[in-house]
Amino acid sequence: MSASIRLVDVHKRYGELEVLRGVSLDIPAGQTVSVIGPSGSGKSTLLRLLMTLERPTSGVIEIDGASMWTTPDGKPAGNAHVRRVRGKIGMVFQHFNLFPHMTALGNVIEAPIHVAGLSRDEAVQRGREYLDMVGLGDKVDTYPAQLSGGQKQRVGIARALAMRPEIMLFDEVTSALDPELVGGILQIMRDLASQRTMTMIIVTHQMKFAERSSDRTLFFDQGNIVEDAPSAELFAHPREDRTQQFLQAVIEAE
Amino acid sequence: MNPIFDWSFAWQIAPALARALAITVQATVLGMLMAVVLGLLLALARRAPWALLSWPAAFVVEFVRSTPLLVQMYFLFYVLPAGGVQLSPLVTGTLALGLHYAAYCAEVYRAGIEAVPRGQIEAATALNLSAWRTATGVVLPQAIPPVVPALGNYLVAMFKDTPLLSAITVVELLQQSKIIGSATFRYTEPLTLVGALFLVLSLAAAWGVRRLERRLQRYGGRA
Numbered sequence: 316m317s318a319s320i321r322l323v324d325v326h327k328r329y330g331e332l333e334v335l336r337g338v339s340l341d342i343p344a345g346q347t348v349s350v351i352g353p354s355g356s357g358k359s360t361l362l363r364l365l366m367t368l369e370r371p372t373s374g375v376i377e378i379d380g381a382s383m384w385t386t387p388d389g390k391p392a393g394n395a396h397v398r399r400v401r402g403k404i405g406m407v408f409q410h411f412n413l414f415p416h417m418t419a420l421g422n423v424i425e426a427p428i429h430v431a432g433l434s435r436d437e438a439v440q441r442g443r444e445y446l447d448m449v450g451l452g453d454k455v456d457t458y459p460a461q462l463s464g465g466q467k468q469r470v471g472i473a474r475a476l477a478m479r480p481e482i483m484l485f486d487e488v489t490s491a492l493d494p495e496l497v498g499g500i501l502q503i504m505r506d507l508a509s510q511r512t513m514t515m516i517i518v519t520h521q522m523k524f525a526e527r528s529s530d531r532t533l534f535f536d537q538g539n540i541v542e543d544a545p546s547a548e549l550f551a552h553p554r555e556d557r558t559q560q561f562l563q564a565v566i567e568a569e
Numbered sequence: 570m571n572p573i574f575d576w577s578f579a580w581q582i583a584p585a586l587a588r589a590l591a592i593t594v595q596a597t598v599l600g601m602l603m604a605v606v607l608g609l610l611l612a613l614a615r616r617a618p619w620a621l622l623s624w625p626a627a628f629v630v631e632f633v634r635s636t637p638l639l640v641q642m643y644f645l646f647y648v649l650p651a652g653g654v655q656l657s658p659l660v661t662g663t664l665a666l667g668l669h670y671a672a673y674c675a676e677v678y679r680a681g682i683e684a685v686p687r688g689q690i691e692a693a694t695a696l697n698l699s700a701w702r703t704a705t706g707v708v709l710p711q712a713i714p715p716v717v718p719a720l721g722n723y724l725v726a727m728f729k730d731t732p733l734l735s736a737i738t739v740v741e742l743l744q745q746s747k748i749i750g751s752a753t754f755r756y757t758e759p760l761t762l763v764g765a766l767f768l769v770l771s772l773a774a775a776w777g778v779r780r781l782e783r784r785l786q787r788y789g790g791r792a
Contacts, residue, residue, distance in 0.1 A: 366695050401697050412692035416710045426696035429706065478696065 317344040317514045318379040318403050318481035320365065325374030327360050334360045336538035337374070344379075344481075347508040347515040349525035349546060352535030353561065358518040361535075362484045365516070366406045367397055378403055378482070402430070405480030409487040411467040413459040419446060419470045420455040423477045431478065438477075445473035449503055465496030472503060483507070485517040497521070504528070522565055526550040534558045579758040582749050586762055589745035594770075596663045596741065597728045603667025604727065605720060608674025612682065613704070615675065626675075633672035639733050641665050646737040662734040670727050677719045681712035714785040721778025725771050742766060 320342040327335040335357045342348055350358045363369045364376060367383065376383040383400050386392050392400075413422050423442035427433045433441065446452055449469035459467055468488055475483060485504065489497040501521060505528045508515055519525055525532050525546055532549045534542040534557070542549060542558045553559045614626035633641070642665040649656060656664070685708050693703040735744035746759030 366691075368691050368694055398697055398699075401694075404695075406695040408688060408692065408695075410688055412686075412688035414689065414692070414707055414711075425706065426698060429699070429702045430697045474696070 316479075316481050317512060319344045319377075320482065320514060320516075321375075321377040321380075323375040323377075325364065325376060326372045327357070327364060327369065328372040334538055335364070335371070338538075338540060340533070340540065340543075342514060342516070344514055345511045346531060347529045348517065349529040349532040350516060350518045350535060351520070351522065351525055351532060351561070352541075356535040357538040358535050359486055362406065362486045362516065362518055365482070366404055366484055367401045402478070403481040404484065405475035405478055405482070406484040406486065407468070407471045407475050407488045409490050411459070411464075411471045411491075413467055413470055413474070415459050418456050418458055419451060419462070419466075419473075422459070422470055423474045426474070426478050441477055442473070445477045446470070448476070449473045450499070463496065464492045465499055468492060468496075468500050469503070472500075476507075480513060482514045482516070485515065485519070487518050487520065489519070489521060501528070520565075522550070522562070522569075534561065536561070574757060574761065575755070578753075578755060579762060582759055582762070585745055585749060586742065586759065586766070589740055589742045590766055592659065592739065593728075593731045593734075593741040596659065596666060596731050596734060596739070597724070600663045600666030600670065600727055601724050603664070604670035604674045604723065607667065607671035609678050611671060611675035612678035615679065616682065630672045630675050633669055634676075638665065638669045638730060639736060641669055642733055642737055658737045658739045659734070662731075662737055662739050666727055666730065666734075670723050673723055674720060677716045677723070678712065680719075681716035682708060684715065685711045714782075717782045717785055718778060721775065721782070724778065725774050728771060728774065729767060 320340070322338050322340040325335055325338045326333065334355075338357070338361065350361065352358055360369070364371055370384060375385075378400050381387070381400060382392070383397065384392050386396055414425065417425065420439065420442045423445055424433075424435075424438040427438040427441055428435060431438075443452065443455060446455055446469075449472055451466060451469050451473065454462065454466060454470075459470065462470065471488070488504075489500050492500065501524050504515075504517065504524075507513065508528055515529075517525070517529060526549075527546070529546050532544065532546040533540050534549065534553075534555070536557050542553060542555045544554070549558065550562065553562055611626050611630055614622045615630065617623045617626075642662060645661050645665050646658065649661065689707055689711065690703060693707045698707065731741055732743035734741045735747070738744075740748070742763045746756075746763045749759045750756040
């Protein structure tokens with residue numbers, strides 16, 4: 316199961332600073348979308364808004380047609396409504412944000428037990444499945460401090476997947492990793508994308524990954540979507556000058 | 570001429586001092602129990618999003634920390650009965666100790682809670698954990714172990730503040746030694762023993778806290 320996403324004229328302001336300047340966007344269920352652009356362009360803010368970690372200053376965000384912050388009759392949504400929407404979404408963080416006082420398995424089963432209401436046995440079974448899937452079947456009882464960056468991020472992915480989200484958000488999940496560990500994480504994401512069971516939004520600096528493994532790429536700059544095209548097309552024939560400059564600069568750096 | 574320290578006299582007064590020590594330890598243990606529990610509640614209340622909860626908590630903490638323990642003790646001792654609340658001096662004194670140190674413990678907890686990285690709460694939110702589970706399952710298990718040494722210091726400090734209970738007629742260690750002194754005109758032995766008992770128990774408590782601290786820091790390091 317996957318869910319669609321819709322943004323209508325979303326603004327996000329921190330005091331004087333306007334980080335998102337009227338973003339409108341439609342993502343059909345099951346699509347894999349890469350988001351690229353210079354730092355400070357609003358990519359991560361987009362994900363944080365979708366994860367309900369922050370509220371938009373104005374504008375509407377809809378998940379499967381349901382507004383995130385207002386009830387169907389137009390009133391401000393209460394906590395129960397927001398949690399219902401949030402339950403469809405999972406997120407993986409740049410700095411992992413694993414719970415250091417829990418083992419790898421403990422991290423993965425925390426929400427299945429305390430949010431989904433699974434029994435401990437069911438949750439452990441599910442947790443082991445997802446840790447196996449990300450290649451950490453033998454690290455079940457290891458604490459995060461004893462894991463490498465790549466292993467931590469695998470736990471982060473398994474933890475989010477264990478709640479069977481309809482939408483997965485990846486916020487620069489390889490940026491804090493040593494270069495040789497990046498490939499493994501990207502491979503997991505590629506596999507997930509090919510299953511088409513979730514809508515995926517991937518904020519990334521891995522241009523090759525965006526180009527080859529996502530359906531569509533958004534180029535963000537200064538709080539707006541500058542270009543939005545099928546990935547192959549955006550990288551082969553960028554239409555906007557700013558996209559061309561950005562890609563040029565990134566390719567030269569690589 | 571009497572010897573400076575008469576061991577047989579010391580032995581003779583030991584049972585009375587032991588009884589007084591039991592009172593001192595009881596006041597410390599119960600007072601500290603109250604301080605760590607009430608302190609945590611105050612710290613949580615202070616962070617609550619409702620002003621109705623956070624303001625009174627902040628007021629209690631600031632008020633208690635800004636007035637002397639002895640004044641608080643006298644206040645409870647003389648004012649509570651006037652308000653119709655009849656409590657034994659020991660209970661009154663223990664309440665005063667507990668309340669006073671709860672305010673300090675609240676600040677310790679607050680520092681611990683604020684040191685938990687924001688990303689931890691964001692991860693808990695992303696997993697859709699309830700506010701309660703986020704507090705009890707994610708934040709507090711990371712906030713409390715690092716502050717155990719600070720709480721332990723307050724345990725020792727509270728233990729050393731128990732002689733103030735003598736001011737409100739509780740026969741704890743110091744009061745007992747004064748009673749013995751005024752009856753026998755010998756102060757050396759009782760006061761020396763009292764000092765020695767405080768020293769030994771303070772060191773033992775500090776050692777116990779260090780052990781607890783090590784046990785709690787099993788997982789070491791942040792993720």
